[in-house]
């Protein structure tokens with residue numbers, strides 16, 4: 001495909017790791033299709049970024065979330081809307097008389113004010129959904145009062161979705177009082193989404209066929225599945241070429257060692273990570289440590305700096321001495337998941353981690369914490385059948401026995417073999433979706449064809 005001039009798309013993610021990753025990768029995809037892409041990150045994050053980690057061909061620019069110097073983020077959503085709208089408008093104006101005026105804003109669906117800015121300047125506006133489609137559809141139903149809150153009885157039935165128990169709903173729905181600001185944020189995306197030119201979802205058609213079909217019937221604008229937004233090189237396990245997911249808000253741990261993994265037999269290591277935000281309590285960390293030890297498998301466990309004080313006393317030293325495990329602050333997750341040595345992913349089921357596991361063919365032990373993770377875990381276990389979900393006891397803890405037993409279910413036996421087989425099937429379908437002519441690739445072309453012929 002060729003362009004007359006490289007048309008310019010500004011991409012505006014919500015400032016967190018789980019939103020930057022897919023939106024940066026989508027930006028790269030647009031560049032590969034002949035567009036110019038600028039990722040608008042917040043000034044605060046721009047200042048703290050590790051600039052040794054450039055995001056390739058995508059340009060970076062900044063907007064303000066109202067907290068350029070950090071500090072306690074009170075009224076974050078409101079202040080971001082005010083400062084973000086103004087500085088995004090300034091950014092559009094800045095490019096106006098250059099050779100790259102902005103043609104389109106791709107905005108994180110939870111920042112609906114960015115669509116107002118796009119329309120104020122007569123630009124194309126596309127919402128980008130970083131959750132799975134099913135989660136977005138549950139929020140849609142709640143926003144339109146088709147799913148009245150609080151939900152008090154189950155199963156909940158929504159077209160295109162399996163019957164859902166209360167614990168399968170996103171936590172903001174079943175515990176609507178717990179994070180009112182976040183509930184407002186996820187529901188507010190529908191205040192103007194029907195006016196967007198496109199809605200882009202980081203999933204692939206075959207993964208969520210029924211729900212995507214159901215949503216397409218009621219959506220006010222084209223709904224395009226464009227995922228997984230994982231560098232395609234990873235999908236093919238050609239790791240040596242591009243190991244940069246880009247824009248890491250966390251420093252890679254110097255003790256992280258792919259060699260450590262490479263010295264382990266195939267499918268012998270549990271990879272453990274709870275993403276960029278989870279906050280487990282001390283007791284739960286203790287149970288995890290014992291559960292991994294009891295399972296007798298190797299483990300690679302990501303424990304972020306902010307969580308380090310919760311590691312049970314002596315556990316890190318004991319682990320490193322016995323060489324049974326490796327504990328790191330942050331890992332190159334895609335590279336790890338693509339490694340032959342990994343037998344299962346013990347995960348909080350953030351959407352990125354979930355779709356990364358599916359796309360790289362890794363079975364899962366799901367230990368969801370909050371937000372969309374509960375619904376992702378439901379699909380992992382019952383719809384895609386690539387893993388098991390842990391049971392939480394009456395004290396809100398997942399016991400060491402439960403942890404051990406779930407790991408065994410996934411790593412061993414006939415059931416484990418089935419999950420591995422299913423995971424491999426989804427990996428194949430993910431590759432098919434993003435390959436030339438696949439559903440996601442065709443949808444990206446559809447979006448780009450507005451400007452490129």
Ligand code: UDX
Nearest residue numbers: 018021273275276277302330331333350351352353373
């Ligand atoms: C959050 C929410 O929790 C998630 O449910 C939502 O869908 C997106 O925003 P987070 O909790 O950080 O994200 O989880 P996840 O969505 O899995 O994103 C984490 C990202 O960080 C993944 O892309 C993962 O590959 C990356 N990561 C994680 C690393 O690169 N290294 C690590 O050590 C851990």
